[in-house]
Amino acid sequence: MICPPLLQTCFIYSTSGYDDFGRQVLSSGVSSLCHFRYINGLQRNTNNETYQCDAMIWLPSDSTVKEGEIVLFDDKYYRIDQLTVARRFDSEIQFIKCSLQIYEYEEGS
Secondary structure, three states: OOOOOOOOEEEEOOOEEEEEOEEEEEEEEEEEEEEEEEEEEEEEEEEEEEEEEEEEEOOOOOOOOOOOOOOOOOOOOEEEEEEEEOOOOOOEEEEEEEEEEEEEOOHHH
């Protein structure tokens, strides 16, 4: 399995609840190396369900990300919608691939 070169940098934020106005509160961001690609219109249609993502990001194998966390890349926010852990036959994790949805977040809110 080939891992793409992780030459870009992103910030990963976890959410810590909601403020008085119903907006999600983000924790302080953690910097991570990544490989980012805009994917407009990728659709998977399985079992009569359609899935569409706006971008994909590959992260190092030691990343501790979860679905629902927020990624900041190139001044745009994305929500991690789906995780795929790439493993070899010996169960060694090679990298983590995440499908992303655009996330509307206002800085300083």
